[in-house]
Amino acid sequence: MNKLDIEITERCNNNCIHCHVNLPAADPVARKRELSTDDLKNILKEAVSLGCLTVRFTGGEPFLREDFAELYVFSRKLGLRVLICTNATLITERLANLFSQIPPLEEIEITVYGMRGSSYETITHNPGSFQAAWQGINLLLKYKIPFGVKQALLPPNRNEMEEFENWAATIPWMHKPPQYSIFYQLRRDRDKRKNARIRKCRVSAQEGLRILTRRKDAYIKEMREFCSKFIRPRGNILFSCGAGAGSVCVDAYGFLKPCMMLGPKDCIYDLRKGSLTDALENFFPKLRQIKAKDIDYLSRCARCFLKGLCQQCPAKSWSEHGRLDKPVAYYCEIAHAQAVYLGLIQKDEKAWEVKGWQERVSKFMRAKFRR
Amino acid sequence: MEKKAHLDRVYKVSDDVVAREIQGEFILIPVTSGIADMEDEIFALNETGKAIWHRLDGTRTLKEVVEDLSLEFSGSTENIRNDALGLVGELLKRKMVV
Numbered sequence: 133m134n135k136l137d138i139e140i141t142e143r144c145n146n147n148c149i150h151c152h153v154n155l156p157a158a159d160p161v162a163r164k165r166e167l168s169t170d171d172l173k174n175i176l177k178e179a180v181s182l183g184c185l186t187v188r189f190t191g192g193e194p195f196l197r198e199d200f201a202e203l204y205v206f207s208r209k210l211g212l213r214v215l216i217c218t219n220a221t222l223i224t225e226r227l228a229n230l231f232s233q234i235p236p237l238e239e240i241e242i243t244v245y246g247m248r249g250s251s252y253e254t255i256t257h258n259p260g261s262f263q264a265a266w267q268g269i270n271l272l273l274k275y276k277i278p279f280g281v282k283q284a285l286l287p288p289n290r291n292e293m294e295e296f297e298n299w300a301a302t303i304p305w306m307h308k309p310p311q312y313s314i315f316y317q318l319r320r321d322r323d324k325r326k327n328a329r330i331r332k333c334r335v336s337a338q339e340g341l342r343i344l345t346r347r348k349d350a351y352i353k354e355m356r357e358f359c360s361k362f363i364r365p366r367g368n369i370l371f372s373c374g375a376g377a378g379s380v381c382v383d384a385y386g387f388l389k390p391c392m393m394l395g396p397k398d399c400i401y402d403l404r405k406g407s408l409t410d411a412l413e414n415f416f417p418k419l420r421q422i423k424a425k426d427i428d429y430l431s432r433c434a435r436c437f438l439k440g441l442c443q444q445c446p447a448k449s450w451s452e453h454g455r456l457d458k459p460v461a462y463y464c465e466i467a468h469a470q471a472v473y474l475g476l477i478q479k480d481e482k483a484w485e486v487k488g489w490q491e492r493v494s495k496f497m498r499a500k501f502r503r
Numbered sequence: 504m505e506k507k508a509h510l511d512r513v514y515k516v517s518d519d520v521v522a523r524e525i526q527g528e529f530i531l532i533p534v535t536s537g538i539a540d541m542e543d544e545i546f547a548l549n550e551t552g553k554a555i556w557h558r559l560d561g562t563r564t565l566k567e568v569v570e571d572l573s574l575e576f577s578g579s580t581e582n583i584r585n586d587a588l589g590l591v592g593e594l595l596k597r598k599m600v601v
Contacts (some may be wrong), residue, residue, distance in 0.1 A: 134525075183526055185525060210534075211521030211523045233536060234535055234536070236538050237533075
């Protein structure tokens, strides 16, 4: 096991319209259920004994935890590299100074929601969050703490891409253009009201394609790399995504999963009743053998060669349908739109009906793109 | 800070470094800033390096460490001495030993 993802809280001080995780910062039930400091330390110690080199602290907003600094220092003194995913609004002078004294060894990942207060806070629903985020970012710059930024692309900030990228280019550690979240997934708790809100944030497949291909050469290059490694029919084994192999996730309540977004009980392992070692040796290998049963999945996804382009996975199927093996139409449309653009399939063709897909992929890998 | 190792000096591994063995590789991970060059912050040691590291306990001179290593490793004492001086010099530069 080389990497451990720990969602140390689901709570967040923002209430972003697109978020698939967040609970209110002061949610008393969530707070009571969260793993204690000692629980987390024990998990970290066991992870280190299993060879883990990197821990990712995520959430919610990880800096909401009052014991964050303690967990952070503990992790670093175990010899872990620490990656932190944050909205930056809660970065204080004290935290920045801590990162300066004990560097994380991984760039902090900051998600930005807009380049001005009006767009930013329309998304976060948290007055003052824009200024707080920029304050946090400026503290990291002041103390020279390496970080990278990415943006959640949403209707309120969609026309700020150029401004965002120009600003991102000024950050000393950003050596390539920032990434964007575009195709939002639904919540693992399947909250109907919040899922309805997320669906409204989703771009169409064509709009998504337009955003992805705005830097055509870089897109084609990335797709060729992806296709050379991942494109093929996924077959009926559900966890062909590689989740749980090499890195594992612990949610805020001590449930270990191959992927943080998984929800169903038979896919999660209660660390409060077992151990990382047992989960890795016994539970995950069994999980990776699970096969799809749904007829639609077997006739479509299992045969479709667009694996690598398509975001279909057990976790997303769970969020959409409440089961692990149902095709998610949204991701199917996006994958097909990309495949048409790349010349892998014809318009209106269904990738799972294509015979001789290997030849199409070879042709794509050799093609010269002009546009 | 002294960056050249000397055989008559006693060296100790820094408290600000964590040594870990992962999948057969022995690596040194800095904890605090100022340790190592952060551009290349994971420092891996081979078997000889690992053996030297474990002996830098603040109680014996580097000369005594070399003598001890000569009993364990084949190879000439001169080679072991040069390896020890070279490694400790690098570790001094990175403030991984004191």
